[in-house]
Amino acid sequence: MAPTPPGSSSAAPQGVKSATVQQPLTLVMTIKSDNDYQALSALLTKIQSAPPEQNPIWKALTILNNVHFARFVFLEQNTKLAVITTYDGTFEDYINEFIDAIGDVFNALLAHMKDGPQLPVQQNRDQFLNYVRSNDLRAIEPFYSAYPKATVLDIKAALGQ
Amino acid sequence: MPELPLEDVQGFVLRPYGRPALRVFLLRVESAPSAGRFLRSLVGGDASVPQLTSAAPWVTKPNFCINVGFTYAGLAALKLHPQTLASFPAEFVAGAVNRAARVGDVDESAPEHWKGGLADASRIHTLLFVFAQSDAILDNVSADLRTLFGKCPAFSEVSVQDGRALPGSVAHFGYRDGLSQPTVEGGPRPSVAEVLPTAPAGEFLLGYPSQYDSFTYPVPQPRELGHNGTFLAFRILAQNCAAFEKFLVSAATQTGLDPELIAAKLCGRWRSGVPLALSPQSADSFLPLEQYNAFDYAPTSELPNANDDRRGYRCPIGSHVRRMNPRHSLVAGNSGLKRRIMRRGLTYGPPYDPMNPDDGIERGLLGLFIGVSLKDQFEFLMSDWANKATFAPGLRDTRDPINGDNSGPGATFLIPVEGQPPLELVGLSRFVTCRGAAYCFLPGITALKYVAGVAGKG
Numbered sequence: 037m038a039p040t041p042p043g044s045s046s047a048a049p050q051g052v053k054s055a056t057v058q059q060p061l062t063l064v065m066t067i068k069s070d071n072d073y074q075a076l077s078a079l080l081t082k083i084q085s086a087p088p089e090q091n092p093i094w095k096a097l098t099i100l101n102n103v104h105f106a107r108f109v110f111l112e113q114n115t116k117l118a119v120i121t122t123y124d125g126t127f128e129d130y131i132n133e134f135i136d137a138i139g140d141v142f143n144a145l146l147a148h149m150k151d152g153p154q155l156p157v158q159q160n161r162d163q164f165l166n167y168v169r170s171n172d173l174r175a176i177e178p179f180y181s182a183y184p185k186a187t188v189l190d191i192k193a194a195l196g197q
Numbered sequence: 198m199p200e201l202p203l204e205d206v207q208g209f210v211l212r213p214y215g216r217p218a219l220r221v222f223l224l225r226v227e228s229a230p231s232a233g234r235f236l237r238s239l240v241g242g243d244a245s246v247p248q249l250t251s252a253a254p255w256v257t258k259p260n261f262c263i264n265v266g267f268t269y270a271g272l273a274a275l276k277l278h279p280q281t282l283a284s285f286p287a288e289f290v291a292g293a294v295n296r297a298a299r300v301g302d303v304d305e306s307a308p309e310h311w312k313g314g315l316a317d318a319s320r321i322h323t324l325l326f327v328f329a330q331s332d333a334i335l336d337n338v339s340a341d342l343r344t345l346f347g348k349c350p351a352f353s354e355v356s357v358q359d360g361r362a363l364p365g366s367v368a369h370f371g372y373r374d375g376l377s378q379p380t381v382e383g384g385p386r387p388s389v390a391e392v393l394p395t396a397p398a399g400e401f402l403l404g405y406p407s408q409y410d411s412f413t414y415p416v417p418q419p420r421e422l423g424h425n426g427t428f429l430a431f432r433i434l435a436q437n438c439a440a441f442e443k444f445l446v447s448a449a450t451q452t453g454l455d456p457e458l459i460a461a462k463l464c465g466r467w468r469s470g471v472p473l474a475l476s477p478q479s480a481d482s483f484l485p486l487e488q489y490n491a492f493d494y495a496p497t498s499e500l501p502n503a504n505d506d507r508r509g510y511r512c513p514i515g516s517h518v519r520r521m522n523p524r525h526s527l528v529a530g531n532s533g534l535k536r537r538i539m540r541r542g543l544t545y546g547p548p549y550d551p552m553n554p555d556d557g558i559e560r561g562l563l564g565l566f567i568g569v570s571l572k573d574q575f576e577f578l579m580s581d582w583a584n585k586a587t588f589a590p591g592l593r594d595t596r597d598p599i600n601g602d603n604s605g606p607g608a609t610f611l612i613p614v615e616g617q618p619p620l621e622l623v624g625l626s627r628f629v630t631c632r633g634a635a636y637c638f639l640p641g642i643t644a645l646k647y648v649a650g651v652a653g654k655g
Contacts, residue, residue, distance in 0.1 A: 057587050099531045100530055101527065101528070101529055101530070102529040102530055124529060125581070125585070125587045125588070129577060129580070130530040130532070132409045132412070132532075133530035133532045135409070136409055136410040137531065139410065156411065158409075158411040158412055159412060161409075185594070187529065187590070189528075189588075189589060190590050190591060192590065193507075193591050
């Protein structure tokens with residue numbers, strides 16, 4: 037498998053590349069059918085309405101300590117699901133940790149996606165990485181950050197956490 | 198705990214040999230059939246021929262140990278099937294030359310400056326490692342091996358790299374070395390006990406569940422070839438002792454701290470090996486050796502009374518041993534325990550003489566870094582933890598003060614101080630320069646017979 041620079045598959049026009057330690061992830065996944073949308077909607081509602089300590093997404097992102105923000109959005113008349121995050125460093129370098137923390141959530145989501153990778157993602161790690169790469173729209177550069185050098189861990193430490 | 202077939206694993210993967218002499222033959226395949234016969238002889242059981250050392254327990258320590266590794270070019274030269282070659286991971290196929298920039302081997306560490314023929318990866322096929330109890334034994338075994346691989350000839354020598362232990366188990370910057378090694382499930386126990394969780398076998402051997410959830414690293418095919426194998430990064434790392442000592446003095450002047458405390462802050466251990474986490478004020482000479490690894494940077498179930506050093510007031514977060522093995526420190530990805538490597542190898546060159554600092558003699562470390570994934574272990578350590586600052590809090594844009602690339606202007610090291618801004622040491626340089634590197638596949642014993650068989654058919 038030839039290494040692909042992150043974002044190289046993106047269709048977004050590229051301006052001046054930003055030198056932030058934070059990186060944008062704009063993962064847009066195509067949902068198989070309306071029934072799949074209904075199932076996804078119910079699943080995400082259930083997960084996101086749980087208190088943080090019982091929300092597997094919340095718990096995973098807290099453990100990872102390299103994701104600043106994350107949100108899920110249905111797009112294009114509920115035919116697509118976007119995961120929009122800002123994270124530190126190189127996604128590929130932390131793919132194994134990401135899968136270990138949140139793989140089961142993605143197993144549940146990806147079962148409803150068109151052209152999804154083979155599941156479970158824990159046993160198909162390269163395929164999952166390739167799927168994310170090829171469905172990540174990233175951003176039209178530059179990616180703006182008010183604090184381009186600060187990581188999640190820097191900010192939490194500065195806040196005394 | 199699963200039983201590991203120790204007799205099928207190359208010895209140095211799982212056990213340190215503790216031998217004071219090391220010779221690494223960098224070999225080029227001259228004839229695949231002859232090479233196959235030579236390799237077969239290493240595992241043929243004929244006591245009159247030097248034999249490869251497995252990880253099986255020994256009753257008496259042998260006088261010498263032999264191991265072997267192959268580069269990607271070497272496996273091709275030994276005529277392995279294209280499908281087999283295609284089953285190896287991309288970073289191994291690319292090799293150390295092509296992956297140099299990723300691990301910080303740039304500028305004076307770049308491959309074009311490498312020695313021993315390592316700059317031309319197409320010529321380096323096989324690395325033969327000989328560990329010996331004395332120089333005389335090393336020379337005898339070398340002579341035997343040269344006779345054997347020189348037949349026909351099977352291999353030619355591109356170069357030979359020799360390592361010799363320094364008195365007191367120290368490396369050239371004067372630190373006691375090799376203290377912390379992972380304990381592998383099913384493998385021998387380390388000589389200095391660990392308090393960290395035991396590593397799953399698949400973190401160090403192909404074919405077993407890895408450190409990641411429900412994941413076994415892909416085994417090169419056929420399974421007979423890949424199973425019980427692993428990977429090794431061989432590195433010739435020159436150490437600039439004069440520059441390092443000069444920096445200690447300069448940093449002491451900058452801060453008013455003792456040069457030995459500066460040395461301890463840079464490394465995370467005093468030069469005696471005593472960790473700052475246990476003895477932040479002095480190189481406590483009363484700490485028994487078996488406790489030199491009994492520390493962490495946060496309280497854990499194994500060490501509930503460990504000091505919570507999340508800000509690095511005892512041991513700087515950017516210090517060498519804390520970067521290379523963050524233990525239970527807070528790090529990005531929660532990956533502090535998943536990137537471990539087995540460190541073998543030995544120093545080379547004579548001891549540094551402070552009275553003759555610019556003697557023009559190269560000295561350093563022949564580093565052997567072993568793990569099931571070069572990319573996720575060795576390369577990650579160098580790219581993310583040694584040469585970046587995003588994995589842990591408060592590092593700004595610093596790099597590992599000892600093995601990081603600090604050749605750029607303004608290279609800094611931070612010493613956190615409670616209640617104050619960190620002390621900023623300036624004037625670092627690249628104290629360790631890579632003088633050569635190669636990525637090797639270390640087959641198991643069954644697999645070596647397989648390689649020998651394929652090569653033997655030519």
